Amino acid sequence: MQALKRFFNRKNVVPYVFLTPFLVLFIAFKVWPFLSAVALSFQSLRGIGAGTWVGLDNYRMLVEDPLFVRSLSITTKYTVGTLLLLIPIPVVLAVILYNKSVKGAPVFHTIFFLPVLTSLVAAGTIFRIMMMEEGLINAFLRFFGLPPQRWLGTAELVVPSLIIIAVWRWTGMNIVYFMSGLTNIPAELYEAAKIDGANAFRRFFHITVPLLKPVIAFVTIISLIGGYQVFVEPYILFPSGMTPGAGGLTIAYYLYRTAFGYFNMGYASAIGVVLTLIILVLSLIQFRSFGIMREDK
């Protein structure tokens, strides 16, 4: 007993004891599933059990699969669309709120943040109800004399609908990131620029934007990574998996449908590997942009 106690208190044993709970779970539920999924992507497996090795067949099929190609392009459109809106709008809002250029800035800050508190499922649900043909958004359009749209029934409108939800849900979160970036910009810079006669626009583009670059880079990357993995919103909008013109079939949704709708596990794993590769490439860009960050400091 005493010997055991002494063993566990040895300086080169202690850290491993501390690591054990994490490592056991990490290996069982992260490392092994990862390797196993990569292996599965080279197999043909329907349902559960043992697959047969088929080499690169799944990947060959993926390249020729119009649905997969479409899901790639939809997800890319969605991600780029969210980026184009969810960086400039929150930056401008954050600057206005930070400088207290409006009355009651803290109240507005809280209001913009509230959507972050709704779960993705609740957000998707309420927007689906508002986007139906006789829903609130079309009622507004009719009220202003504009033609109502089939938001969830037209292939071209599916991605814009998803982007609308994303803007509502994430603007407040990005404002928080940008506000914390703004606190790091010394006020003297603005004072000096003011004395030199730079107006608000020039100050914004010549001081705020360049100095926010590291935060903008960070938000860009988390938005890219999050955007490519989008699943809940399209699933809630189109729970049957039948989206108009496959307009809502994002990569993650296609993977889910392939695995748990058609039980084509090998093929679904290949989709997962491609998704992982996309995320990896984007993450590498992230490290690069952090390199830039260090130079700036």
Next chain:
Amino acid sequence: MKQLKRRSKLEIRQRKEKQKVMLGKILLTLLFVVLAAIFLLPFYWMVIGSLRPPREIFSTSLNLIPTTVTLESYVELFATRPYALWYFNSLIMLAGYALLALFTCALAGFALAKYEFRGRNFLFVVILCSQMIPFHLMLIPLFKILVSYRMIDTYWGVIIPLAAHPFGTFFMRQYIVGLSNDIFEAARIDGTSEYQLFRLIVLPLIKPAIGTLAIFFGMEFWNNLLWPMIVLRSVEKFPLAVGIANLVGQHHPQYHLAMAASFLSVIPVLIIFLFFRNRFISGLAAGGMVMEK
């Protein structure tokens, strides 16, 4: 005389400038009021939709104010669905997940931060890299594991595979690295064992990090639909996310019930947010803050 004139001119110009700024502020505030109204509209529609007769949810004309207010949808929700159970399930699984993840992350983070051991750098790099792997890829092997260990349709099946949290470990490690070594050395000289060290010194010191991560984990689980949806089969075991998704699912979507269920699900988060506003925001921004360091 000339000087006086110039000064008064300057004053007039300053006053004009001030007026301009004031006017700009008022216009900007008006714009923000409109924006805020747009942001609040979905909340308003959710509350109103849950309180009006179900057939009034959809309409071709703008009916922002209900003619009759009724609790019909709530009564039906609790009568026909195990909604209270969904709530309970969410809390149980969220608490279990957060506790298990906090425990493993704090221990591993401590080891990575304050001990020298073989393979430490390698392990750290592996943990960092594993953050980038999307959960979707591991979905199928995880599902197979659960099937072979008969963990499908259990709370544990939902919680345990999520609990090894690379980011949480990374976060804890970053926090603990910043703690001064002097306290540890002093305690060791006093004869404190390494395990007591963790319990008596590290744990109290990392309370802020635990709070931040708890909110991070909590919101993560709150938003998770995919994994519990795959693991759980019986309606009585669903958390809120799966329950609500089920209400607007493939067959006979019940929009009025979904509105009532969504609204009730937002309330606890709202309350926690109002009480711990700053901790809440920093918890959600945790990813950003670690990266910025």
